[in-house]
Structures are given as structure tokens and as C-alpha cells.
Amino acid sequence: MLVRAIEILGLEKVYQVGFWRKRPRRALHPLSLAVEQGEIFGFLGPNGAGKTTTLKLLMGLVFPTGGTARILDMELDDPRMKAQIGFLPEQPYFYDYLTARELLRYYGKLSGLDSKQLAPRVDAVLEQVGLKDAANVQLRKFSKGMLQRAGIAQAILHDPKVVFLDEPMSGLDPMGRREVRVLIEQLKNDGKTVFFSTHILSDAEALCDRVAILNQGTLRGVGSVEELTAGMRAQVEIVWAGNSTPIALTRLGAACRTAGDTVRAVLPSAQQDAAIEALRREQLRLISVTPVRLSLEDYFMAQLAQDEPEAVAADQAKAAR
């Protein structure tokens, strides 16, 4: 039987903050989820949602207050498990006095690779992440994008079965993000499991087999994008000629926007017939009726809106800018 790549059961973390009078701050509410082998799993949430805390718990960098987790059916402190995982921390910073080749040789030795297999493996990974020409350059001369690539190189160097990437696209330009996306897809094609945290929803939507949404340390949903958005209220977009909007449509709850000599309205599917009837009554020429495809962002914002409507409004304003 194929074991699960990651199995998390009620994992939680409470920090004690304050100097004199300690008070608890819950970073992660009991979290349970499972990731199958070969999946690309996106771990989504706004900043401070608990994504990095979860990754640190899985890496054994912080200790859980409660619950357990297993990776490849092994305990988190099992060295055999650690030999089979790779980890890229958020905004990685490496020993900047080393060259990319020296860095990978160091990590390779720590991962138990022997000298014979290490040299060709280092070359292959440097080529895979596009750092072959910078192999002998000290990391202090690397750009942020190059450091991110070096970070991915060290995470995949020892050919791990499960790769954890914390915000791998953070701070990268569109080209860099695309390259990282291609790398993640390559890993999946090689049969690896990829667990990556991000707050860039388009990346998650393009890459992930399944996603989990975390907010304020609480899991808000797990599943494929289709599964998550299926439960949401379906909408349609209706387009007609002219620049007038019948009052009846506004009453039906349609969000209308005039663009040139057409008007677009988005409203719940259930109101579709009534809306078309209203347009006919006003003798407006109907151009199209299209079902609106709900995106991961719609689901994400809906989940966030339950917890923090002000934050969602701020996010939307930022997106509009």
C-alpha cells in the first residue's frame, strides 16, 4: 500500500509571548490534513495565517503544543525521513561566503551523499535550476532570484521524495516565477510530492492538484479548485448593447459595468431568466449570457471575508491598484 506523503493529525502551536507576564498566542489551531504521494499541494493563506509555522513544525524546527504529524509514515524526528525530504525556507539566505557549488557540496555531504555521486549530482542540479554559469560565484554576489534558485537546488539536491517550499515565488519577477513553476512541474513529473505555501493564488491555481486554505491559524478548506468552488453560488455574466441598465436588474442584485457601448452584469444564475426578461421588456439587445467560472481567488476571498471583512476589503483595494 502506498503510504501518504504527509499526514497531519491535530497539529497545533501556541507560543508564550511577553517578557514578565507570559500570555499564550495561538499560531496554529489543531490542523488535520493529508497529502498523497505525487501531488502538488498548495498551502494558501494571507501573511500570518500560520503557513510558515506549519512548515516549521513539519521540519522539526519548532515543537508542537499538541497533535502529531508523519511524513512518508515516519516520525518528524526520524533521520531516515529527513533524508527523503527537501526544504526551501521563506526568503532564503545562505552562507554567502560560499560559491553555489560549495554550498551544494556542503548540503550534499550533510544529506549523506558520497563524494562519487556528489560531483555529478551538483552539476546536474545547478544546470536544472539554471545556475550552471554561476556555479563558482560567491552567493553574496547573487540576486534574489538566483538565491531562490540556489535554495531550490539545495532542496532537491539529494533527490528527495517530498519537497517543501515556503513561498518559492516570493520576490521573484514574472520570469523567475515562471521558471519556478516549471521546476515544480518537473518535480511532479519526476514523481515527487511538492508541498508549497504561497499567497499568490494564480500560481496555486495553475500548479496544484489540491490546496488547503488557512486563515488566522485555522484550516478553512481543502480540496481541488473545482471541489472548493463547486459549493459556491453559481453566477452568470450577461452582456447587452447600449448604456442603460434596467432598474429590475439592479433589484435582482446584478453588479453592472458599462464599457463603451455595452453593459456587463454579473448576477446569480438563479436570476438569469428574470434578467433576460427585464432586458426584453426594455427592448435592449442581448449579446451574450456566459456562466462565470469561479476562481480559487473567489473562494479564498469568500473564506477570508468570514473572518476579517476589513482585511478582504483592503486586499481588494490593493488588487485594484
Add this chain to the structure above:
Amino acid sequence: MRSRIFHIAANTFREAVRDRVLYNLIAFALLLTATAILVGQISMQIERLVVINLGLTAVSLFGVVIAIFIGIGLVSKEIEKRTLYTVLSRPVARWEFIAGKFFGLSGTLVVNTSCMAVGVFAALFYVARQLHGSDAWVLVAMYFIVLELLITTALALFFSSFSSPLLSAVFTFCLFIAGSFAEDLRGFVGLSHGLQHWMAMFAVYAIPNFSALNVIGQVAHGNPISGQLIFWNTAYTLVYTLAVLSGAILIFEHRNLK
């Protein structure tokens, strides 16, 4: 296991060697040795005494500065820069990391002290035009300085495993100063009574006995060092360093790396 400790130690050594601050300190120590030569030339009949005294004191002080300066950052810098995350997510135990860091810096200090030793002997040869048999005791004093640096490194690493670099530096430096007067503290134990006696007794055992490791004056006067002192100082350093490192490991094993 041993190979992982070795690789972490080798990387720590490499970092120190590529660190320009370290080079500056070595250069400064050599400069001080040159000063010793100058002082030796203007000191009538006691050139040898002055050169050994100044040279060995410089070796000790600069070694301690390097041990504290680098030692306090060994763990905290790795946490701050998150380089530790990529190390501990591999099959590396936390105690192996601490051990590797300790051996890496210790190796650096041994190499550094050896370089300075060459400088001191060169200065001695310069002022006396020849080396005497009793100058061999300078090597023993150097060995004791290395022991002193091992303890200092362990202390810096210990404080670095749970506090900020600044506090670690203050704590380690305070213990170095207190340890340099450990013999006086022992004298105080004999004079005190009651609670004071027990507190002084505790301090005697808790504070590193650096004064026992300081034989610079003895060596400068050409007096021999007993084999018994060499043995007990070595044993003391091993036990004390191991105890401090165990404390560092115990704390670090349970520390959340936020």
C-alpha cells in the same frame, strides 16, 4: 554522525578563515608582537621576560576576543539568517550541529594560536638571538591558552544557544573576567562563613578557573611547569567544556527556532 560533525566544523572553519575581521585580528596580534620587540629592545636585561609576557598576553587576549566575537554568533547568526533551517531539515541532529560548530571554531582558534605562537618565538629569537631550552615552556603556556579558549568558546556557544549575541558577549566576557580571578575567589571561600561560604563555594565550581590556566608569569621567568598541572588542567578543561556543551545542547534541543 562523525562525518556530519566534521562537515559542519569544516564549514565553520571556512567561514572564519574567509571572515575579514579574523584577518584583522591576526594582523593586530602580530602588530602587538612587533611592539613587544620594540619594548624588549628598550628594556635592559629583561627583553626575554617582556617579550614572553606581552606576546603571550596578546595571544590570550586576542584569542579570547575571537572566541567570544565568533562564538556568540555561531548559533544566533544561523537562526537569524535562517541558514540553520536548511541544515536541521536534513538528517542532522541538533547536538551534532552544536558539536560541529564547537569543533569548527576550536580548530580556527588552534590554527590562529599556532600562527601567533610562531610570531612570539620569532620575537623571542629576535631579541635574544637564540632560543633556550626553557623557552619550550612557552609552548606549554600556549597549550594552556588553547585550553582557556576552548572553555571560552564553549561558554560563548552556551549563551548563544538561548540569548542574543550582545547578551551572550556580555555574559561570556564577565565569566572570563571572573574566571581570571578564580584563585582569589578560592581564597575568599576559606575566609567566609555560613551562607557566604556556600555561595562562594558554588561560584568556585561554577566559574571557570582561568587563573589556573595562566602560567605566563611563571614561563616568562623561565620556571618549569609540572606534569601534574598539565594533566589536571587538561582534565579540568575537558570536564568543564563537556559540561558547558551539554548544557548548550540541552537548551538547544528544546528550543523553538521561531
